[in-house]
Amino acid sequence: MSWRRLANWLVMSIVLVFAVSALTFLLISLTPGDAARTVVGPEASAERYQEVRAQLGLDLPVWQQYLNWLGGLLTGDPGRSLLSGVPIDQVLQDRIEPTLALMLCAFVCSTIVGITLGVVSASRGGALGRFVDMLSLGGIAVPTFWIGLVLVAVFSVGLGWLPTSGYRPIADGVGEWLPRMILPIITLTLAGTALLARQTRDAVAEQLTMPYIVLLRAHGVSERSLVWRHALRNAAVPIITILGMKLIGLTTGTVLVETVFSIPGLGSYAVQQTQAHDLPVVQIITLIFTIVVVVTNLLVELGYGRLNVKARA
Numbered sequence: 001m002s003w004r005r006l007a008n009w010l011v012m013s014i015v016l017v018f019a020v021s022a023l024t025f026l027l028i029s030l031t032p033g034d035a036a037r038t039v040v041g042p043e044a045s046a047e048r049y050q051e052v053r054a055q056l057g058l059d060l061p062v063w064q065q066y067l068n069w070l071g072g073l074l075t076g077d078p079g080r081s082l083l084s085g086v087p088i089d090q091v092l093q094d095r096i097e098p099t100l101a102l103m104l105c106a107f108v109c110s111t112i113v114g115i116t117l118g119v120v121s122a123s124r125g126g127a128l129g130r131f132v133d134m135l136s137l138g139g140i141a142v143p144t145f146w147i148g149l150v151l152v153a154v155f156s157v158g159l160g161w162l163p164t165s166g167y168r169p170i171a172d173g174v175g176e177w178l179p180r181m182i183l184p185i186i187t188l189t190l191a192g193t194a195l196l197a198r199q200t201r202d203a204v205a206e207q208l209t210m211p212y213i214v215l216l217r218a219h220g221v222s223e224r225s226l227v228w229r230h231a232l233r234n235a236a237v238p239i240i241t242i243l244g245m246k247l248i249g250l251t252t253g254t255v256l257v258e259t260v261f262s263i264p265g266l267g268s269y270a271v272q273q274t275q276a277h278d279l280p281v282v283q284i285i286t287l288i289f290t291i292v293v294v295v296t297n298l299l300v301e302l303g304y305g306r307l308n309v310k311a312r313a
Contacts, residue, residue: 004117009301013294024286025066028279033060035082035277056082059218062193069280073287079280081273092206092266098167101264102257103250104189111243114193115232118200122208123227129201136198144253148187149261155183165262184261188253192246197240203235210234237304244300249290 036053037044044052051058057068072079078088120133156164162183168176206215208231216226255267262268270285 009298013298017123017294017299020285020290021070025069025283025301026062028282029062029065031274032136033275035279037071038083038276047271062067065068065279069283073284078284081276083273083276088281091269092284092288093283095264095266095269097169097257098263099254099267101170102184102188102254102263103247105181105185106204106250106253107247110183110192110196110246111190113189114196115200115239117197118195119204119227119232120202121197121201122231123223125205132197132201136194138194142191143185145256145260146190148183148257149188150259151183151187165260167261167263184257184263187257187260188250191253192249196239196246197241200235200239202230203238204231204241207231207235240300240303243284244296247296251292253296258297 003059036049036058040049040052057065073309080087081091117132123131152164155161163180168180168181172175213226216230258268259271266285270282273281
């Protein structure tokens, strides 16, 4: 990727982040609910209700609320939760670890399993190829939350092997952390493996029919080297595309999985605070997920530039 193209991409990304934050603020302000009413309760007087609205800044126009929030963010102060009064950065410190751990573990596991299945299927075909097709179809058709509920029913309720829900920080020890994360990680891994395996199989199978593979095979290059070193490397561009889509999909997948398994992460917290109309908290979490999407797209573009000769032009 050229420096000019990278600069244009960064400018567009910054504009996109601001546009998404403004649109999110507007849409949430239009949803039913009122943080001031949640704070004072349904029995409070009208005077008390209006007093709290003024204290929280909810009596201001939406655009002014947004500018106040944006000004605080740019000066390093993301504000406080309207409901609890706790600084938002303090709240996020406690909740970002479960979400990051869940996303990273699921991404690594589904990448290893998906690419391995795809490559082995492309090189051997037969029953394994049909299995990858069935896995892809099932993974695309079955909702993530349903996979999680089935795993809980089988391994937690039925067999009693793993806890049904909850989270323990990794600082308490891997022995406490891992059993509560196995089912959530498997849920997200299964949901993300199917499409990657299918795409990898198709891309590698296409490369294995290319003339340069025939030439390398004629020169005595081993089949393992042909598949894993040459065919997989030249099939990397479409695989990187799917990896980027999968990482972006994990931002929404964590919301569902954290809700199903009662994990106190950013996704489940965003759902709770959206229902309570806590605008500053929802804004920050949305901004974090938007930045993840933007950075992921940048990494994909850099991957294209590294692997695709045409993209360097």
